[in-house]
Amino acid sequence: DGGITQSPKYLFRKEGQNVTLSCEQNLNHDAMYWYRQDPGQGLRLIYYSQIVNDFQKGDIAEGYSVSREKKESFPLTVTSAQKNPTAFYLCASSASGGAYEQYFGPGTRLTVT
Amino acid sequence: DAKTTQPPSMDCAEGRAANLPCNHSTISGNEYVYWYRQIHSQGPQYIIHGLKNNETNEMASLIITEDRKSSTLILPHATLRDTAVYYCIVSSTHPGTASKLTFGTGTRLQVTL
Numbered sequence: 001d002g003g004i005t006q007s008p009k010y011l012f013r014k015e016g017q018n019v020t021l022s023c024e025q026n027l028n029h030d031a032m033y034w035y036r037q038d039p040g041q042g043l044r045l046i047y048y049s050q051i052v053n054d055f056q057k058g059d060i061a062e063g064y065s066v067s068r069e070k071k072e073s074f075p076l077t078v079t080s081a082q083k084n085p086t087a088f089y090l091c092a093s094s095a096s097g098g099a100y101e102q103y104f105g106p107g108t109r110l111t112v113t
Numbered sequence: 114d115a116k117t118t119q120p121p122s123m124d125c126a127e128g129r130a131a132n133l134p135c136n137h138s139t140i141s142g143n144e145y146v147y148w149y150r151q152i153h154s155q156g157p158q159y160i161i162h163g164l165k166n167n168e169t170n171e172m173a174s175l176i177i178t179e180d181r182k183s184s185t186l187i188l189p190h191a192t193l194r195d196t197a198v199y200y201c202i203v204s205s206t207h208p209g210t211a212s213k214l215t216f217g218t219g220t221r222l223q224v225t226l
Contacts, residue, residue, distance in 0.1 A: 042216030042217050099212065104156030106155060106156050
């Protein structure tokens with residue numbers, strides 16, 4: 001089955017801890033994205049990567065970090081510097097260089113207390 | 114990227130056509146109109162996109178006005194499973210780059226018996 005997997009589905013952490021969210025795709029897509037969604041709101045772009053070993057900040061990158069060492073993987077670390085980390089995190093991928101649709105994973109719901 | 118305006122909510126009877134409007138009066142020549150939907154607590158699902166011509170696929174039809182300042186997504190025979198938040202997004206593409214999407218709050222479509 002081709003698609004995007006995110007793990008875990010639910011994640012609980014104590015304040016002050018860094019946490020890494022996993023995102024893997026087997027669609028052979030060059031581009032990958034991380035979004036954050038708060039209740040009743042649309043998605044906001046955190047980071048995106050157009051190709052391996054390259055990534056760019058999105059609209060709300062502060063307090064987050066990413067890496068793109070492999071084409072199929074784009075992990076997101078929520079650091080202790082992120083003031084309001086509790087949210088629904090969504091990963092997506094797409095082909096690049098044209099008007100291509102993004103395919104989304106099922107999301108990870110992070111709760112920090 | 115241009116902003117979009119959508120009604121916050123709409124109702125539709127099952128079996129009838131659902132027509133979801135979107136205004137994008139500041140759209141520029143190289144920007145596409147995309148539609149995604151998000152069923153509660155899941156990742157968004159791509160529906161359709163277009164530049165200036167009307168488009169149809171197995172899920173829906175997209176009607177774009179001649180001046181491109183507005184569009185309508187049509188679900189021809191709505192079912193209960195079409196109940197979701199529908200996002201209209203305008204985005205440009207450039208060769209070799211990722212397509213960044215800016216999500217608003219969308220239209221919550223409720224399909225009823």
